[in-house]
Amino acid sequence: MKNTARLLACLAVLLCVSAADAQEPQPSPRVTALLQAMTLEEKAGQLNLLSGHNAVTGPYATPDVESAIKQGTVGGLFNVYGAAYTRNLQELTLAHSRLKIPLLLGFDVLHGYRTIFPTPLAQAASFNPELIEQAERAAAREAAAAGVNWVYAPMLDVARDPRWGRMVEGAGESPWYAALIAQARVKGLQGETLSDPAHVLACAKHFAGNGAVEGGRDYSATDLSLRALRDQELPPFKAAAQSGIGCFMAAFNAPDGTPGITNRFLLDDVLRKEWGFHGLVVSDFGAMLELPVHGVAQDLSDSASKALLAGTDMDMQARAFVAHLPQLVTTGRVSSDALDRAVTRVLMMKEKLGLFDDPFARSDVEREATVIEHPDHLALSRQLAEESTVLLKNKDGILPLDPHAPQRIALIGPLSDAKADTMGPWPAHGDPAHVVTLRAAMQKSLKNFAFASGGHIEQASDQEMAKAVATARRSDVVILALGERATMSGEAASRAQPDLPGRQRELLLKITALGKPVIVVLLAGRPIIDPVLYDKAMAVLLAWQPGSQGGDALKRILWGEAEPLGHLPVTIPRQVGQIPITHDRRPTGRPATPDNKPYTTGYSDLSLTPQYPFGFGLSYAPFSLDTPTVSLQGDANKPDALVIETPVHNQGKRRSTTLVQVYTRQDVAAVSQPEKQLRGFARITLERGASGVAKINIPLESLIYHDGAGTAHAPAGTLTIMAGLNAQETQQVKITLPPAR
Numbered sequence: 001m002k003n004t005a006r007l008l009a010c011l012a013v014l015l016c017v018s019a020a021d022a023q024e025p026q027p028s029p030r031v032t033a034l035l036q037a038m039t040l041e042e043k044a045g046q047l048n049l050l051s052g053h054n055a056v057t058g059p060y061a062t063p064d065v066e067s068a069i070k071q072g073t074v075g076g077l078f079n080v081y082g083a084a085y086t087r088n089l090q091e092l093t094l095a096h097s098r099l100k101i102p103l104l105l106g107f108d109v110l111h112g113y114r115t116i117f118p119t120p121l122a123q124a125a126s127f128n129p130e131l132i133e134q135a136e137r138a139a140a141r142e143a144a145a146a147g148v149n150w151v152y153a154p155m156l157d158v159a160r161d162p163r164w165g166r167m168v169e170g171a172g173e174s175p176w177y178a179a180l181i182a183q184a185r186v187k188g189l190q191g192e193t194l195s196d197p198a199h200v201l202a203c204a205k206h207f208a209g210n211g212a213v214e215g216g217r218d219y220s221a222t223d224l225s226l227r228a229l230r231d232q233e234l235p236p237f238k239a240a241a242q243s244g245i246g247c248f249m250a251a252f253n254a255p256d257g258t259p260g261i262t263n264r265f266l267l268d269d270v271l272r273k274e275w276g277f278h279g280l281v282v283s284d285f286g287a288m289l290e291l292p293v294h295g296v297a298q299d300l301s302d303s304a305s306k307a308l309l310a311g312t313d314m315d316m317q318a319r320a321f322v323a324h325l326p327q328l329v330t331t332g333r334v335s336s337d338a339l340d341r342a343v344t345r346v347l348m349m350k351e352k353l354g355l356f357d358d359p360f361a362r363s364d365v366e367r368e369a370t371v372i373e374h375p376d377h378l379a380l381s382r383q384l385a386e387e388s389t390v391l392l393k394n395k396d397g398i399l400p401l402d403p404h405a406p407q408r409i410a411l412i413g414p415l416s417d418a419k420a421d422t423m424g425p426w427p428a429h430g431d432p433a434h435v436v437t438l439r440a441a442m443q444k445s446l447k448n449f450a451f452a453s454g455g456h457i458e459q460a461s462d463q464e465m466a467k468a469v470a471t472a473r474r475s476d477v478v479i480l481a482l483g484e485r486a487t488m489s490g491e492a493a494s495r496a497q498p499d500l501p502g503r504q505r506e507l508l509l510k511i512t513a514l515g516k517p518v519i520v521v522l523l524a525g526r527p528i529i530d531p532v533l534y535d536k537a538m539a540v541l542l543a544w545q546p547g548s549q550g551g552d553a554l555k556r557i558l559w560g561e562a563e564p565l566g567h568l569p570v571t572i573p574r575q576v577g578q579i580p581i582t583h584d585r586r587p588t589g590r591p592a593t594p595d596n597k598p599y600t601t602g603y604s605d606l607s608l609t610p611q612y613p614f615g616f617g618l619s620y621a622p623f624s625l626d627t628p629t630v631s632l633q634g635d636a637n638k639p640d641a642l643v644i645e646t647p648v649h650n651q652g653k654r655r656s657t658t659l660v661q662v663y664t665r666q667d668v669a670a671v672s673q674p675e676k677q678l679r680g681f682a683r684i685t686l687e688r689g690a691s692g693v694a695k696i697n698i699p700l701e702s703l704i705y706h707d708g709a710g711t712a713h714a715p716a717g718t719l720t721i722m723a724g725l726n727a728q729e730t731q732q733v734k735i736t737l738p739p740a741r
């Protein structure tokens with residue numbers, strides 16, 4: 001009995017002690033003094049993050065949020081923006097709260113604040129991290145001038161299932177590439193120092209495994225082995241931590257039965273101890289309310305204690321911390337050290353952002369007026385849209401269209417003039433009225449073209465369809481803008497059948513039946529799985545959701561003033577039944593054979609190959625590659641990198657650009673390795689008929705992989721190196737690494 005009591009006492013101590021990191025940076029005298037002056041309620045208040053948004057037309061704080069500001073029981077607000085308005089909020093804090101602690105002011109700025117860039121998935125198709133970094137700088141500049149000091153971006157979930165609508169927010173299926181993009185985004189958003197009022201605190205979300213939701217259903221369960229977690233989900237998050245990101249947002253879901261906000265392994269062992277992260281961890285929206293629903297907490301008080309002790313510092317919107325932490329500390333269920341640690345992290349972040357020195361530095365009405373939709377930002381948005389657009393099909397080289405040809409053009413389809421749908425699902429403060437649609441862009445420079453919408457994205461009347469077909473009949477070439485409504489992707493937007501919604505396929509069939517050349521411009525937040533579309537259209541330009549300047553970009557691409565430079569950051573399946581299908585499929589002992597031999601992997605009713613492989617993207621000139629050569633760089637006995645050189649030939653009649661990609665595989669490893677994984681790429685531009693060499697360096701360190709216990713292994717033995725213009729058609733060469741010393 002005595003022993004049991006002792007055991008229970010020990011357990012109680014263990015449970016009320018938070019996940020701690022002995023090496024947390026020391027707080028400044030200012031933060032220490034504040035902490036000493038704070039009541040328990042004020043401390044819990046600093047961990048309380050509330051939405052200030054309650055109107056469709058603009059931001060404002062509800063009366064109870066205002067009174068929380070005055071009482072010092074809220075540490076940050078989100079969904080608030082606008083220089084004048086955010087200035088008022090900070091003034092309210094300074095004038096009325098006892099300790100005058102400025103507010104963190106957060107907003108979801110996923111692909112631009114007011115200048116809307118192509119969606120993150122689209123941006124990833126550019127394979128241009130430098131340009132993505134510049135776009136993030138512009139987004140930060142605009143958001144910061146409007147008083148936002150914290151953005152809930154980048155979204156770093158690796159997405160391998162097109163049914164999952166949130167695929168649109170990330171960089172696609174390759175963990176290695178997602179890590180590269182993560183670095184660019186963190187640099188762009190945070191700048192050199194967080195105190196720079198042209199930059200903002202970035203927040204890596206959703207940590208971790210959110211993209212692996214079962215069935216592609218948003219918010220659903222995940223179940224990940226340590227190996228899958230380490231090699232597939234964590235690389236972009238680790239890259240963000242190493243790039244100095246100041247915040248992580250814990251995921252709603254649970255990669256191992258323990259939801260993100262209570263996941264000590266992820267928040268403490270991996271994030272803080274292993275990666276040395278010293279920033280802030282925030283919950284996702286109302287996540288504490290969900291712990292009892294998950295079945296891992298009794299009630300909200302239990303949620304608050306479990307989340308804080310696991311390492312969650314701020315509570316978004318559940319009001320669990322503010323309501324329960326004071327009592328949890330008073331009754332000893334949560335140690336005061338645990339509370340102080342989280343409060344210190346919040347105060348230190350405010351200090352790093354320069355908020356104590358000048359809470360108004362970012363809320364600058366004049367700067368806001370100059371930087372918002374600055375012409376440079378608009379130009380950047382258009383450039384990124386051009387570089388993100390993927391040419392999937394171009395039969396008989398129908399594109400680009402000849403500007404001098406006397407052709408009657410028809411622009412048809414529900415996405416030709418859809419402003420909000422051209423922006424995408426996270427338009428922040430973007431204004432649909434400022435969006436250049438494809439129709440608007442064509443109106444600016446083409447004298448004559450016929451237009452018919454063909455109805456709406458999800459419904460069309462017989463008359464609308466008939467009018468569209470009649471318009472097509474009177475033309476020589478049809479541009480057909482089809483796809484998804486913006487809100488069909490993004491959060492809570494999973495689709496079991498991500499095909500062309502409504503009557504769009506019927507419209508396509510009716511128009512292609514006329515026998516005219518039909519160019520489909522596809523606007524969507526994910527790969528559209530619709531074989532008829534790819535079969536019937538003469539050309540397909542995947543524009544994703546190209547942002548506020550998308551129409552101009554598309555018009556320029558269609559008429560050859562710009563080239564579509566995008567390559568797929570995700571595989572496009574032929575049918576939903578193929579999911580999961582990615583370029584980095586794990587191998588099997590019974591690989592598929594071309595003749596579909598029995599007792600080998602595959603389907604009896606469908607090919608194993610995708611509709612379009614990862615990395616695919618045509619140029620306006622055809623390119624070919626020769627077999628690559630590979631050499632080792634560094635000390636002969638202990639090399640540090642592979643150098644892959646691939647001869648490239650422009651076989652066409654115009655100057656053009658393509659993307660050479662390198663994939664690798666370790667032939668014999670501690671645990672079997674994916675068939676190929678993207679590890680490097682290089683964009684190359686060649687004059688007509690010219691040849692060049694794409695040189696790609698792959699640090700050996702980037703080839704580290706993990707086994708089932710989560711143990712890291714350095715690359716060893718023989719590696720297969722594959723170079724190609726997409727993941728499916730590659731040429732290979734092998735190299736053997738010297739034995740480790």
Ligand code: BGC
Pocket residue numbers: 108152205284285491
């Ligand atoms: C989303 C987050 C977002 C938050 C605040 C949540 O529902 O999952 O990505 O940052 O809302 O808007």
